[in-house]
Amino acid sequence: MAQYARGSTVAVIRLCNPPVNALSRAVLQALEDGLKKADADPSVKAVMICGENGKFSAGADIRGFSSPERSGGALGPIVSLIESSEKPVVAAIEGVALGGGLEVALGCHYRIAHMKARMGLPEVTIGLLPGAEGTQRLPRLIGVPAALEMITTGKHIPATEALKLGLVDEIVEENTIEAAIRLANKVIGQPLGPRRLSLKPVPKLPNMEAFLDKALVKVKKQAWGCLAPELCFQAVRAATERPFAEGVRRERELFQVLLSSGQAQALQYAFFAERAVRRWATPSGASWSSAAPQPVRKAAVIGLGTMGRGIVTCLVKANIPLVALEQDLENLNKGRKAVMVLLEREAMKMEGGAQTLDFHNPARLQFTVDFDQLRDVDLVIEAVFENMALKKEIFHKLSKICKPGALLCTNTSALNIDEIASATNHPQQVIGTHFFSPAHVMRLLEIIYGRHTSPTAIATAMQLAKALKKVGVVVGNCFGFVGNRMMFPYIQQAVFLLEEGSRPEAVDQVLEDFGFKIGPFRMSDLAGLDVGWRSRKDQGLTGPSLPAGTPARQRHGQRYSPLPDLLCEQGRFGQKTGRGWYQYEKAGGRTATPDPWLLNFLSQYRDTHGIKTRFIDQEEILERCLFSLINEGFAILAEGIASGPEHLDVIYINGYGWPKHRGGPMFYASTVGLPRVLAKLQKYSEAHPDVPGLRPSAFLKKLVAVGNPPLKEWMSYLSQQSSKL
Ligand SMILES: CCCCCCCC/C=C\C=C\CC(=O)SCCNC(=O)CCNC(=O)[C@H](O)C(C)(C)COP(=O)(O)OP(=O)(O)OC[C@H]1O[C@@H](n2cnc3c(N)ncnc32)[C@H](O)[C@@H]1OP(=O)(O)O
Numbered sequence: 001m002a003q004y005a006r007g008s009t010v011a012v013i014r015l016c017n018p019p020v021n022a023l024s025r026a027v028l029q030a031l032e033d034g035l036k037k038a039d040a041d042p043s044v045k046a047v048m049i050c051g052e053n054g055k056f057s058a059g060a061d062i063r064g065f066s067s068p069e070r071s072g073g074a075l076g077p078i079v080s081l082i083e084s085s086e087k088p089v090v091a092a093i094e095g096v097a098l099g100g101g102l103e104v105a106l107g108c109h110y111r112i113a114h115m116k117a118r119m120g121l122p123e124v125t126i127g128l129l130p131g132a133e134g135t136q137r138l139p140r141l142i143g144v145p146a147a148l149e150m151i152t153t154g155k156h157i158p159a160t161e162a163l164k165l166g167l168v169d170e171i172v173e174e175n176t177i178e179a180a181i182r183l184a185n186k187v188i189g190q191p192l193g194p195r196r197l198s199l200k201p202v203p204k205l206p207n208m209e210a211f212l213d214k215a216l217v218k219v220k221k222q223a224w225g226c227l228a229p230e231l232c233f234q235a236v237r238a239a240t241e242r243p244f245a246e247g248v249r250r251e252r253e254l255f256q257v258l259l260s261s262g263q264a265q266a267l268q269y270a271f272f273a274e275r276a277v278r279r280w281a282t283p284s285g286a287s288w289s290s291a292a293p294q295p296v297r298k299a300a301v302i303g304l305g306t307m308g309r310g311i312v313t314c315l316v317k318a319n320i321p322l323v324a325l326e327q328d329l330e331n332l333n334k335g336r337k338a339v340m341v342l343l344e345r346e347a348m349k350m351e352g353g354a355q356t357l358d359f360h361n362p363a364r365l366q367f368t369v370d371f372d373q374l375r376d377v378d379l380v381i382e383a384v385f386e387n388m389a390l391k392k393e394i395f396h397k398l399s400k401i402c403k404p405g406a407l408l409c410t411n412t413s414a415l416n417i418d419e420i421a422s423a424t425n426h427p428q429q430v431i432g433t434h435f436f437s438p439a440h441v442m443r444l445l446e447i448i449y450g451r452h453t454s455p456t457a458i459a460t461a462m463q464l465a466k467a468l469k470k471v472g473v474v475v476g477n478c479f480g481f482v483g484n485r486m487m488f489p490y491i492q493q494a495v496f497l498l499e500e501g502s503r504p505e506a507v508d509q510v511l512e513d514f515g516f517k518i519g520p521f522r523m524s525d526l527a528g529l530d531v532g533w534r535s536r537k538d539q540g541l542t543g544p545s546l547p548a549g550t551p552a553r554q555r556h557g558q559r560y561s562p563l564p565d566l567l568c569e570q571g572r573f574g575q576k577t578g579r580g581w582y583q584y585e586k587a588g589g590r591t592a593t594p595d596p597w598l599l600n601f602l603s604q605y606r607d608t609h610g611i612k613t614r615f616i617d618q619e620e621i622l623e624r625c626l627f628s629l630i631n632e633g634f635a636i637l638a639e640g641i642a643s644g645p646e647h648l649d650v651i652y653i654n655g656y657g658w659p660k661h662r663g664g665p666m667f668y669a670s671t672v673g674l675p676r677v678l679a680k681l682q683k684y685s686e687a688h689p690d691v692p693g694l695r696p697s698a699f700l701k702k703l704v705a706v707g708n709p710p711l712k713e714w715m716s717y718l719s720q721q722s723s724k725l
Pocket residue numbers: 019020022058059060061062063070072073074075076096098099100101122123126128129130131132252255256272275276
């Protein structure tokens with residue numbers, strides 16, 4: 001809704017639709033009614049538009065785009081109505097003015113913003129473009145380069161930057177509403193023509209064509225298979241080439257293309273999925289609604305290897321006082337230097353912003369080898385080597401040293417949280433916090449509760465994720481948790497495809513064309529093949545503990561590929577050694593080129609094992625890799641390891657480079673259609689009966705049997721008893 005109130009000369013229209021004043025159909029109707037009322041009232045000389053509860057508006061109601069009665073359609077004409085008003089209209093921007101909200105403000109003749117307000121046209125991030133004439137008005141107001149940047153990236157800009165760009169006329173530190181009413185009174189009677197953006201020309205650039213050509217290259221490069229950025233670009237280009245009305249027509253055409261694209265639906269699903277995972281729950285009944293976090297006033301990180309360094313950097317950025325601990329002075333000094341380099345870099349990126357990094361102050365960041373320094377911390381994140389015995393030793397020590405109630409987190413990517421917790425006297429305070437490398441960059445934090453983890457511990461870890469500006473996803477305890485567990489069959493299929501006749505670059509290409517930033521072999525080379533090798537040795541799948549006489553390509557009666565082990569035995573660990581699935585210019589090099597040695601090696605391997613090489617097409621590569629990953633996802637859901645498909649999707653988008661415009665693996669499966677996923681898995685499983693990862697999960701079969709219900713109904717088909725937790 002929108003409330004209409006009339007002062008002595010200025011009518012106030014207040015958008016109200018909590019929590020963010022999204023522009024629903026009802027809000028738009030009320031806005032239009034208010035404008036018409038103000039127009040018809042001779043005592044009203046000016047109009048002020050603002051939002052309730054200190055927020056202007058977060059734009060169109062995103063849920064409306066996927067509902068049969070779409071909400072966005074009516075906005076463009078209302079923005080025109082505002083602009084054509086014969087009485088001055090002032091926008092009072094507090095909190096956020098985003099998307100359609102900013103487009104409303106662009107229709108106003110004047111814009112005044114609070115210092116702390118943020119503005120942006122983030123439609124591109126949900127697969128759309130500003131469809132209420134914003135792509136035509138913004139370039140006229142702030143020029144093509146700045147408008148293009150805002151529209152194609154969707155970034156939010158602070159009020160101070162908006163003022164510099166000319167997006168707002170004034171910023172205030174105190175009462176924005178009063179300031180806007182003062183401004184409205186001041187401009188009564190002044191000519192409105194120059195204030196109507198649709199009448200202004202787009203500011204010229206010395207070489208507009210060359211600028212646009214260059215900008216398009218940049219947009220395409222950043223878009224990575226996503227349609228919206230390029231169509232946003234085309235809409236802005238139309239503003240530079242056509243009169244306003246024609247530009248608006250073009251904007252509408254392009255908007256329609258995006259609206260009906262699967263990508264917009266996937267991105268909007270991802271938007272809500274990211275919010276849905278904040279409402280965590282466990283099978284035992286603990287949940288976000290009843291658990292309260294405990295404060296984290298001081299934290300500690302143990303281990304300053306690659307992960308620990310990134311974690312320290314995140315905590316410092318979140319302004320949490322911190323103790324960083326290493327086992328000896330040599331490692332401490334090495335770690336400290338590396339942390340300082342990261343922090344200096346971060347500080348440079350933040351230069352000019354409101355926040356500064358305080359990392360030279362020992363009261364905020366202390367380096368030590370003394371466990372006693374951990375006595376007063378509220379939370380510890382252990383980030384040492386992935387070794388159970390070592391982790392247990394550390395947790396045993398922590399349990400004795402840390403104050404009662406301190407949260408004990410382990411950064412592990414696969415190890416059993418319950419076993420680690422068993423080394424302490426406080427298993428309820430032990431929780432897994434799986435960071436992704438580089439930890440100060442990647443948004444995902446997988447939060448793993450064990451059998452005894454308390455709801456308070458989960459709530460505190462979720463609160464920590466928020467403080468670190470990460471997406472926390474709560475999952476149950478099993479080998480590899482959610483992300484890596486789903487990754488195992490995907491990688492396994494990729495390797496089996498090599499055995500059968502494919503090449504690393506062919507497999508990578510298919511998955512990169514699908515939208516992954518990096519295919520499975522390039523990814524393994526980047527992460528280091530030795531990591532998986534060590535884990536397989538610990539599991540007794542390879543190495544000295546493998547019983548004599550074990551068949552080379554079979555473990556526990558299932559198909560096994562020793563290819564990655566054989567590469568490791570040759571010292572081919574990936575980028576770090578300059579050789580892996582690819583060859584690199586040098587050890588530590590990053591440019592992967594196909595390696596003739598590997599092709600020769602694969603061909604010998606096939607000969608040794610009597611494997612007949614066959615041509616494998618792109619469809620098979622894609623389906624075997626993705627459907628086995630998705631299949632594992634269904635098993636995870638059925639076991640109650642995650643409480644919904646959204647959790648798996650958020651994990652994959654934020655931690656594993658899954659293309660967001662495809663909505664995550666489970667959403668993707670729903671778009672492919674579960675009957676098709678099932679049929680393909682059945683086909684591949686028949687061809688490879690010794691590969692359990694291709695055997696369709698019972699839950700997938702059940703969903704197909706009940707008629708392929710929409711994703712949001714999947715979990716209702718699981719009985720309570722099916723959860724193994
Ligand atoms: C029929 C054919 C028509 C053809 C012509 C078409 C013409 C189209 C015209 C206009 C088009 C306009 C396009 C748009 O405006 S699209 C929307 C653009 N806006 C956004 O993308 C903003 C999204 N929101 C955010 O970035 C954040 O939510 C923010 C506002 C910054 C607040 O962040 P925070 O404080 O962290 O809070 P939450 O993110 O948790 O949000 C709180 C709850 O509000 C819900 N929310 C937020 N924004 C929207 C929205 N725009 N629509 C619906 N709901 C929204 C959010 O989901 C949270 O609720 P919940 O936790 O229940 O999920």
